[in-house]
Amino acid sequence: MSLFYQSTYRCCARALKSSTTNPIARTSCSALTRHTTSRRWQSTDVAAASSNPKISGIVDQISQLTLLETADLVSTLKSRLNIPDMPMGGFMAAPGSAPATGAAPAAAVEEEEAAPAAQEKTLFNLKLQSFDAGAKPKVIKEVKSLLGLSLVDSKKFVESAPKLMKEGVPKEEGEKIVKTLKDLGAVVIME
Missing domain, CATH: 3.30.1390.10 (Ribosomal protein L7/L12, C-terminal domain/Adaptor protein ClpS)
Structure with a gap:
């Protein structure tokens, strides 16, 4: 519970204790609680309403896609925008360490495999x-x-x-x- 709601709750509790017979105090406490809750809900509505309607439409369309359609969308976007696949593990190559050509990585792997075989047994x-x-x-x-x-x-x-x-x-x-x-x-x- 947030600090604001805690203070509101304490205020309402004090008001109810002081006047249990006063219906106005009960009404004001419940109205205050509803007001703060509705204000919080309205803050997300305002943020959504202020965004671009074109983006809102795209988000609505994407949210209706199935999992397979979403995966297809991601792969299509990666190919069209030339976004490289990033490894999901914790190991990433240093920037500039990967060769630019496709044949060079295979040659580098072969060199790495040949190096341990050439090492002397210790x-x-x-x-x-x-x-x-x-x-x-x-x-x-x-x-x-x-x-x-x-x-x-x-x-x-x-x-x-x-x-x-x-x-x-x-x-x-x-x-x-x-x-x-x-x-x-x-x-x-x-x-």
């Missing part, structure tokens, strides 16, 4: 392939320290080779681990 998976039988205790201890497993879990892990040791290891760290386990007698590969 993260590797380490897989324990096998180990020498005599080096088994040393390999178990090293796997225990690398993976943070208990001695029993490390033994089970090494005995179940070939098995994936680590995922997403940087190249330098992976090469160090491979070299360390190779010196102990194990075969570890980087995938």
Whole structure:
């Protein structure tokens, strides 16, 4: 409820309390409320009446269209007025970043797809392939320290080779681990 209506309501309530037998007070309160309400309704009527009659006629015709007819109207207006389709998501290209020709976007997409394929792989998976039988205790201890497993879990892990040791290891760290386990007698590969 707006502030104006609240003050009007309070005024009427006070008038009714002070003179419950006075019919004039009741009439004036209800007339005041009707007057403010009708004035508000009239304000929209005045705004509509003051607009261009040609535009009012177009708005009336558009309001009578079905949903399919409205969609057809929008597409016709876009084509006739050369209005580009705007993406509905939050991602928009920066102004001037789109090429002017139709063949250039396809070439740009192909370049972007070829770029990731040409990039060098930076993260590797380490897989324990096998180990020498005599080096088994040393390999178990090293796997225990690398993976943070208990001695029993490390033994089970090494005995179940070939098995994936680590995922997403940087190249330098992976090469160090491979070299360390190779010196102990194990075969570890980087995938």
